[in-house]
Amino acid sequence: MLQAQHDAAPGLLRGLRRFDVVSLTVNSVVGAGVFALPAGLAVSSGRWSLAVVFAAFAVVALLALSLAEVSSRFDVTGGPQVYAQVTFGPLAGFTVGWLFTVSRFASYALIAQVMLDYAAALWPALEDYWPRAVAITLFTAALTVVNVRGVTRGAWLGNVLTIAKLLPLVAIALAGIWFAGWNNLPAAEPQQPGGLVEGLQLALFACFGFEVISIVAGEMRDPRRDLAFSILAGLGISCLLYLLLMLASFGILADTAAHARPLIGIAEHFLGPAGGTLMAAAAVVSCAGGLAVAMLTSPRNMFALAEAQDLPRPFAAVHPGWRTPHVAIIAYALLAWLVTVTGTFRYLLELFVISRMLAYGSTSLALIVLRRRAGPAPVPVPGGPLIAVLALAACVAIVTTATLTSVRDVAIVIAIGFAIRALVRRRAAP
Numbered sequence: 001m002l003q004a005q006h007d008a009a010p011g012l013l014r015g016l017r018r019f020d021v022v023s024l025t026v027n028s029v030v031g032a033g034v035f036a037l038p039a040g041l042a043v044s045s046g047r048w049s050l051a052v053v054f055a056a057f058a059v060v061a062l063l064a065l066s067l068a069e070v071s072s073r074f075d076v077t078g079g080p081q082v083y084a085q086v087t088f089g090p091l092a093g094f095t096v097g098w099l100f101t102v103s104r105f106a107s108y109a110l111i112a113q114v115m116l117d118y119a120a121a122l123w124p125a126l127e128d129y130w131p132r133a134v135a136i137t138l139f140t141a142a143l144t145v146v147n148v149r150g151v152t153r154g155a156w157l158g159n160v161l162t163i164a165k166l167l168p169l170v171a172i173a174l175a176g177i178w179f180a181g182w183n184n185l186p187a188a189e190p191q192q193p194g195g196l197v198e199g200l201q202l203a204l205f206a207c208f209g210f211e212v213i214s215i216v217a218g219e220m221r222d223p224r225r226d227l228a229f230s231i232l233a234g235l236g237i238s239c240l241l242y243l244l245l246m247l248a249s250f251g252i253l254a255d256t257a258a259h260a261r262p263l264i265g266i267a268e269h270f271l272g273p274a275g276g277t278l279m280a281a282a283a284v285v286s287c288a289g290g291l292a293v294a295m296l297t298s299p300r301n302m303f304a305l306a307e308a309q310d311l312p313r314p315f316a317a318v319h320p321g322w323r324t325p326h327v328a329i330i331a332y333a334l335l336a337w338l339v340t341v342t343g344t345f346r347y348l349l350e351l352f353v354i355s356r357m358l359a360y361g362s363t364s365l366a367l368i369v370l371r372r373r374a375g376p377a378p379v380p381v382p383g384g385p386l387i388a389v390l391a392l393a394a395c396v397a398i399v400t401t402a403t404l405t406s407v408r409d410v411a412i413v414i415a416i417g418f419a420i421r422a423l424v425r426r427r428a429a430p
Helices: 018-029 033-071 080-088 090-122 129-148 151-179 195-207 210-219 223-252 262-271 273-307 326-342 345-374 384-399 404-428
Strands: none
Touching (some): 018 210, 018 223, 033 080, 033 210, 033 223, 033 262, 033 384, 080 090, 080 273, 090 273, 090 326, 090 345, 090 404, 129 326, 151 223, 151 262, 151 273, 195 345, 195 384, 210 223, 210 273, 210 345, 223 262, 273 326, 345 384, 345 404
């Protein structure tokens, strides 16, 4: 059994319940992207916006099904990087984990900036640099303390933020059913050239994040029972919500593309300025929830890399009292904060899509290899190999849309990672 070959990390507390895991999945997917999706698709994809959304859902479904099967074979912390390591060897595992880690610094910074932009609508002082820097510093410090003190505390905070942000979004989504947005699609043609590709990338970005829950499998009460279910259930809830929000935007707003913040426009349509204020607050809560999930899950990537002797050993330390990877949490918080306040996330963000596609592709390929090597999975996906092949084809197609600059940046990041890994292993050698 693969679990016997790669036992769960000692010392971590298995405190996450199924509800916690589904909540974390929804919280991770439904973040900053949901507030940009309707207007962004209306501008880039025009009347084909809903078709682009369904295409993104199809790609994400293939990737999620592959992840659901492969993840059911493991009960350890680390997620796709562990799957790649066990299936293809240490170098593949390190590459996937390293790219995931770097991309999550950029992801944290982007979500933080969106959160501060919406918070500035409630408190204009946050338009200036120093108040923004102080605000994100205090917020990041608070998340760090909560997560260092225990995984169940971090999950509890994530649950609260998930419920708080879903309430207004579900209300608008229900309005989408009533106003039948499919009868009021944008009239414009897609932007040329590349409008449909740009729209697909935006929709995929909004749907990414479903994989993060596999990273904390080593802290779930029953990962073999809960992990696959939570990935598919959480992603299904998120995609349904996205579709209904798109319909609401098209059904209620005369020109969705003209609204930089369409969900605020919908809230103002029903409740006036007070509705806009409430939706701005919901956006802040939504982004805060995304950051809470990032702080809970992303340090586990660093923890798993240190466990594999790819990062300095202190990152694998577990707090004796709270049983959390406290060094990895603090290190992740400091680096993510630094990227946020310096603005260098704009450079790192170019790596986001490629790194995710490489990771997802490695998991899809692992499905095929592990079926041949280890037999049926505890949670076998019907037609799994075909689904994995289609997922791999989708990953290749999306990566081919990347610019040469992005490819160069990925190569640089991988080279830096391998240099760090070589230095760590040299010092660890007897």
